Amino acid sequence: MLAAKAGIQLEPENPQAARARNEREAIYEANRISTAYFARMLKSDLGAPARAYCERRGFSEATIERFALGYAPDSWDGLVAELRRNDVDLALAAKAGLVKSGQRGYYDFYRDRLMVPTYATTGEVLAFGGRTLGDGEPKYLNTATTPVYTKGSHLYALNVARRAAHRERTLIVVEGYLDCIALHQAGFENAVAALGTSFTEQQASELRKYAEYVYLCFDGDTAGNAAATKAVDTASKAIEHTGSLVRIVMLPPGEDPDSFIRSRGAEAFRALLESAKPAIEFKIDAEVDRLRSGFDSPAKIAPKAEALIRELAPREEWDRWRVYVAGRLQVNPDDLRNSRFLANTANFAPRTAPSVTGSRHARASIEPFSFEREVVGILLEEPTLAAEYDGRIAAERFRNEVYRRIYERIVEAAGTLHATSDIFGLFAEDQASLEVLAAVGSRDRSSTVRYGDSEERRAHLDRVVERLQLDDARQRYRELSRLIDERLNTGRPVSQELRGEYDALLARLKK
Numbered sequence: 126m127l128a129a130k131a132g133i134q135l136e137p138e139n140p141q142a143a144r145a146r147n148e149r150e151a152i153y154e155a156n157r158i159s160t161a162y163f164a165r166m167l168k169s170d171l172g173a174p175a176r177a178y179c180e181r182r183g184f185s186e187a188t189i190e191r192f193a194l195g196y197a198p199d200s201w202d203g204l205v206a207e208l209r210r211n212d213v214d215l216a217l218a219a220k221a222g223l224v225k226s227g228q229r230g231y232y233d234f235y236r237d238r239l240m241v242p243t244y245a246t247t248g249e250v251l252a253f254g255g256r257t258l259g260d261g262e263p264k265y266l267n268t269a270t271t272p273v274y275t276k277g278s279h280l281y282a283l284n285v286a287r288r289a290a291h292r293e294r295t296l297i298v299v300e301g302y303l304d305c306i307a308l309h310q311a312g313f314e315n316a317v318a319a320l321g322t323s324f325t326e327q328q329a330s331e332l333r334k335y336a337e338y339v340y341l342c343f344d345g346d347t348a349g350n351a352a353a354t355k356a357v358d359t360a361s362k363a364i365e366h367t368g369s370l371v372r373i374v375m376l377p378p379g380e381d382p383d384s385f386i387r388s389r390g391a392e393a394f395r396a397l398l399e400s401a402k403p404a405i406e407f408k409i410d411a412e413v414d415r416l417r418s419g420f421d422s423p424a425k426i427a428p429k430a431e432a433l434i435r436e437l438a439p440r441e442e443w444d445r446w447r448v449y450v451a452g453r454l455q456v457n458p459d460d461l462r463n464s465r466f467l468a469n470t471a472n473f474a475p476r477t478a479p480s481v482t483g484s485r486h487a488r489a490s491i492e493p494f495s496f497e498r499e500v501v502g503i504l505l506e507e508p509t510l511a512a513e514y515d516g517r518i519a520a521e522r523f524r525n526e527v528y529r530r531i532y533e534r535i536v537e538a539a540g541t542l543h544a545t546s547d548i549f550g551l552f553a554e555d556q557a558s559l560e561v562l563a564a565v566g567s568r569d570r571s572s573t574v575r576y577g578d579s580e581e582r583r584a585h586l587d588r589v590v591e592r593l594q595l596d597d598a599r600q601r602y603r604e605l606s607r608l609i610d611e612r613l614n615t616g617r618p619v620s621q622e623l624r625g626e627y628d629a630l631l632a633r634l635k636k
Contacts, residue, residue, distance in 0.1 A: 145272070152221040152273050155213045156242070156250035159223050162207045163195025163240040172196040175239050178258045182303060183387055188310045191285065193242050197235035197255060204233045222252070222268040235266060241302045243274075243320060244284040251279060254302050254320070265302075267320070277325040280332070281305055281318040287335050289314035296336040297374075297398070298324065299382050300343055307383040311391040316382075340401055342374035344381045372401035408437050409446060413453045427460040434461070441525065444496060496589045497528035502565045503582045504535055508542035510582060511535050517590045531558050602630045 128135045138146065166172050167189070175196035179189060188194075197204065208218050215231045218224045224231045238255035245251050252268035270276050280298075282305050290296045297316040299305050308316035315336070319328060324341070332339055374397050376385055386394055402410070412433050416426055430450050438446045444458075451458040500518060504511050515536040523529030531552070535542065538551055552558040605627045612619050 148217070148220075149273050151214070151217055152271060153249045155208060155218050155221050155223060156253075156273075158208060158211050158213060159204060159253070160193055160195065160240075160242045160250050162204060163197055163242075164193055165195075166198050166203070167194060167196040167240075171198045174237075174258050178239060182307070182383070183310070184306065185310065188306060191309075192282070192306055193244075194306075195240040195242070197233065197238045197240050199237035201232045201236070204235070205231050221271050221273075238266065241281075241306075243268075243279060243281050245279075246284050246287060248284070249273070252320075254281075256303065275327075276320070277323075278327040278331075279320060280328055281320050282309065283317050283331070283335070285309070286315050286317050290335040294336055295338040295340065296332050297340045297342055298328075298332070301381070301383075304382040307386050308394075311386045311394065313391070313394070338370045338372070340372050340374050340398060341404075342376065342382055342397075344376060371404040373404060373407040374398060374401045405437055405442075405446075406449075409433065409450060410453075412437075413450055416454065426454055427456055430454055430456070431461045441498060444499065496592065497523050497525045497532070498565060499585065500589060501528050501531055501535075501562075503586060504532075505545055505548055505562060505565060507579055507582055508535070508539075508544065508548055510579075510586065511542060512539035513583075514586050514590070515539055518586070518593065522593055527558070527561055531561065534558075598630055598633060602627070602634060605630065 167175050179194065184194070205215065205218075205224055208215060208223070215224060216226075219226055219231065223234060225234050235253065235255040238257055241254040241256065242250045243252045243254070252271070252274040254268070255266040257264055267276075268274055281302055286296065286309075293315050295315055297308060297313055299308065299316060299318050302318050302320075305316045305318035317332075319325075329339075376382070376397070380388075382394070385397075413430070416429060416433075419426075431447075434443055434446045434450060447458045447461045451461055520529055520533045520536065523532055534551060535548060542548055542551070549559065549562060552562060605623065609619050609623065609627060611617075
């Protein structure tokens with residue numbers, strides 16, 4: 126079709142590709158006929174139980190029409206007869222998962238179930254989910270893999286949610302079809318469902334095509350929490366690493382999105398979205414709860430917590446999460462910062478005569494201190510502090526170029542800045558910096574700590590100054606270590622002055 130529109134002559138398909146395409150098109154047609162049949166049955170006398178079920182779930186006529194809900198009668202050959210009337214090959218219908226082959230011929234796969242079709246974003250019906258009307262098992266019968274549908278690769282209702290996703294830059298992912306439909310009816314038109322499977326990387330990649338931000342909303346029970354934990358790991362690989370943000374919506378125990386909407390309303394659900402946890406916080410909370418449930422002392426917990434932060438958090442946010450985790454574990458943030466260095470006894474090994482080729486001790490493992498975002502955030506909240514800390518926090522210490530440029534301009538104009546608006550005015554012609562400042566200063570920002578008053582802000586900036594001084598001491602410690610090693614390896618004496626400086630630095634680092 127596109128080639129004809131563009132005036133391009135396509136090369137002929139090879140016979141194998143033509144057969145596969147024709148088979149897919151035939152299955153799409155069989156699915157279309159089945160969807161129309163199920164919808165007709167829902168409106169018939171046979172569909173009364175299914176209509177009553179929809180009414181109990183609160184689904185309006187408009188919602189039923191929009192999602193093309195239907196009913197598979199409690200019959201062995203109702204759909205078989207419909208497909209025959211439309212000259213559909215029943216062997217192909219079996220391949221599509223619509224019917225089954227038995228000793229007496231073909232029979233309907235779905236019987237006495239509410240039918241929920243899944244559409245491709247291009248309009249074709251890909252698959253079906255059949256929901257029992259009572260308490261029978263299985264609760265859902267879902268289409269298995271077919272030539273047009275691969276389990277775990279598609280998302281339910283993406284065909285209707287993608288416009289809202291484009292408008293709001295956000296998608297809400299739930300577990301079940303009916304949860305998703307309930308959210309749409311309540312006004313959350315950017316909801317999709319994972320089609321009865323565990324959330325997969327393929328589904329995460331599909332989300333990424335349509336939205337920058339994703340809410341994962343699973344049932345508020347043990348199974349739902351387990352699904353959320355697994356989904357966070359999956360989403361982190363396919364979504365967060367490409368710039369999107371994932372948040373976890375925490376439902377009350379025993380609730381699912383449908384029951385929550387029906388019992389508490391749309392505004393209560395919107396409040397859950399606004400209070401949703403960033404995925405990294407959800408993961409860290411789970412691990413912190415595990416650490417707290419053990420019997421380790423604070424000295425043993427500190428290095429474990431530090432390792433957790435380094436594993437889960439971006440490097441530039443380590444210090445923010447240290448403060449958070451330390452608060453949860455009731456330990457000092459500095460204990461977390463220093464735990465890796467202090468836990469390595471090689472850093473403080475006694476000085477012994479070295480071999481000619483060897484070094485006296487292992488190189489200290491010290492990670493750079495990340496502080497830029499916090500400093501900019503504090504100055505944005507209280508610009509008058511810029512003049513006070515200009516000479517104590519050098520712009521050269523900023524490794525992030527964007528934050529360094531912003532910090533340099535703020536301290537240059539320090540005497541004229543009195544309110545947050547003054548800083549935004551300073552960057553009026555610099556759109557890129559304005560966007561960064563807006564992100565740092567947003568009320569719901571998750572990666573910058575908020576401080577209650579000027580005293581708290583000064584206390585944090587003082588800690589930054591102390592930390593930078595400590596980094597300088599560590600750097601000097603490494604330089605002295607190399608210098609002493611070189612002298613000892615070449616047989617030259619180590620002066621008392623050099624040894625004294627080294628010993629003083631070692632004592633300071635130990636402390």
